[in-house]
Amino acid sequence: MDYLPIFTKLENRPCLVIGGGEIALRKVHLLLKAGADVTVCSLAFHAKLLEKADAKQVKIIKGTFSDELLDNKWLVIAATSDKEVNQHIAECANSRQILVNVVDNPVLSSFIMPSIVDRSPIIVAISSGGKAPVLARLIRERLESLLPMHIGRLATISGEFRHQVKKTLKSVSLRRRYWEKLFGNGQLGQLLQRGQTDKAIALMTQSLTEEVAKGDVALVGAGPGDPSLLTLKALQLMQQADVVLYDRLVSSEILDLVRRDADLISVGKEAGNHEVEQSRTNEMLVEYALQGKKVVRLKGGDSFIFGRGGEELEELVASNIDFQVVPGITAASGCSAYAGIPLTHRDYAQSVTFVTGHRKQDGKQLDWKALAIKNQTLVVYMGLIQAEEIQQQLLHYGRGAETPVALINKGTTADQHVVIGKLDELSQLGGGLKGPTLIIIGEVVCLADKLSWFNPEQGHKLSRDPFLVNLA
Ligand SMILES: C[S@@+](CC[C@H](N)C(=O)[O-])C[C@H]1O[C@@H](n2cnc3c(N)ncnc32)[C@H](O)[C@@H]1O
Structure with a gap:
């Protein structure tokens, strides 16, 4: 950038224009528009400048330029037709550090005057830095036609x-x-x-x-369970809410953080057992927002990952309700982190796939062949009931019987329980587990041995014996 564009406040500030012709008149006109206190010095004056002087809009000094005319001036414009005079003015102004513009001479000027589109108080200034004035003018003309007068x-x-x-x-x-x-x-x-x-x-x-x-709705991901995994934005919105509609997976510790006076409404869902039908939940969101309430729709994990967040938003769009979406930590990220199972690892898995074990009655079948490929991690949400089918299909399509699997129950909470086994025993591993469970299938699971750090019973941090870590 050759020039810094700034807008200068010149109201009642003394400015000097040297020159009395047409160009000087134009500059005076602009300075007056900005409310400047203008003095014009010249040997002869355009009739309109004389009129302005008569109307006491400008002061005029008949004579040649002298340095003392610069006293107390904020800004100077040299608009004479004499190059040497203009140069002298520029030198005098520069030595006093007064901003000076020499008309049509950017080299001598310490500021240049842009083309402007004036819709005061909206002003658009365009400059090519003296490189392409015609281009700048064309841009200005285009903007003139684009920006309505009002x-x-x-x-x-x-x-x-x-x-x-x-x-x-x-x-x-x-x-x-x-x-x-x-x-x-x-x-x-x-x-x-x-x-x-x-x-x-x-x-x-x-x-x-x-x-x-008018109210609005915030679709907020509450994370997998540990309240400290809430985002700051989630917390802020929970503190401002009038109504919170929450799912079964949202823990009581998280609900404790909601503003005390807010109405808490459970619309919990369990596969096949909907406390409140989805359509009713959608209606409630719209109804509360139309009552002018700040509604928070609190969902476990992330609303856009197996959370039907999109369906609820479509309803809001149809009813013209304002909304925002706050992402949450999804179970796959939370549970894998708290179980010490990186979902990818350069040695074991180059990709990770999230699938749901629970699908619409008429839902599409999973592509088991693709899911059975080695060196990828498969994360199954809501997969406990389907564990047997998952095991059979993956084995059928060639995933090794020895492939490690982990079942993480109530991940990231004080009740987290991790069961580790092999793919050919998957259907047996979940017996007795109650509550949300995530299945991770893939070679990365073997890293849990070495990397697990979270011990719910001992208040989170697991103290590790370096000797054992090295053996693992
Ligand atoms: C309806 S899905 C909701 C997923 C959620 N939107 C998310 O991003 O985590 C519910 C499933 O997520 C998984 N899940 C959610 N929270 C979990 C947790 N704390 N521990 C284990 N699995 C969890 C379970 O597989 C559960 O059946």
């Missing part, structure tokens, strides 16, 4: 309205959303275009009232 008016009334918006909408994100919606509303522009400013202001006020009255 945009300045829009910016002005927005500025007047800002304080009220700030008072009404407490958070930055709410305010941002309000403004984005407002400026995206074509109706506002049309009103201003027709000069109906009162109606435009009424529309802004009405939108603000609606924004306050």
Whole structure:
């Protein structure tokens, strides 16, 4: 960047223009628009400059340039037709560190004047740094036709309205959303275009009232169980919620972190046993949001991984409800980390696949052949009931009987229980396990021996004997 674009405040600040012709007149005009206190020095003056002097808009000094004219000036424009005079002015101004522009001479100038599109208070400045003035002009012309005239008016009334918006909408994100919606509303522009400013202001006020009255939904992933795995954003939203609709998998420790006055509603799901039907959950989200509530939809793990988050959002979109999505740590990440089983490892697994053991009645079959390939890790969610089928299919398609498998029950919680075995005994390993269980199949499971660190009984951290670690 050859120049730093800045917008300078010149209101009531003394500025000097040397030269009295057409070009000087244009520069004076711009400086006056910015409210500058303008003095013009020249041997002769354009008639319009004389008019401005008569109207006391500018001071004029008839004569040649002298250094003392620079006293107290903020900014100087040399617009004479004499190159030597212009150069002298530039040298004097530079030696006093006063910003100087020499018309059509970027080399002598310490600032240049851009092409501008003026929709005050919106101003677009374009400069090619003196390299391609025609190109800059063409860009300006394009922008002139793109930016409607009423945009300045829009910016002005927005500025007047800002304080009220700030008072009404407490958070930055709410305010941002309000403004984005407002400026995206074509109706506002049309009103201003027709000069109906009162109606435009009424529309802004009405939108603000609606924004306050309208609730929204945050689809929040609560992670696999350990409350300290919640994201900061999840926690913030839980603390601001009016209503929280939560799943069975969300632990009571996590629910304890929800704002005390919020309504907690269980819509828990277990494969085949839905406490509240999904369609009813969807309806409830919409109903509460339409009541103006801040709704948090809290789901175990991550909402977009076997969490039906997408289906709920589609319902919100259909009802025009605002929403946001906060990712959570999915069971595969949480459980594998807390069991010391890296899901990939350069020696054992170059890919990892997440599949669900529970599918829609008419759901598609899994591609067992692809899932049986060696050197990949298979993570099965909701797979306990289907353990026998998983075992048979993988063996049938060539996965080794000795392939290590891990069942992680209630992973990351104080009740975490890990069972490790081989693929040909998978269907036997889960007997007696209750609660959420994740199955990890693949060579990486053997690393648990060496890498497990989480001991729920002893308050998380497992103290390891370095001698045993080396033997493992
Ligand atoms: C309906 S899926 C929800 C998955 C969730 N959206 C996620 O990203 O983790 C439920 C399944 O996730 C797995 N799961 C979730 N939390 C778990 C945990 N703490 N320990 C073990 N498995 C868990 C189990 O396989 C459980 O049956």
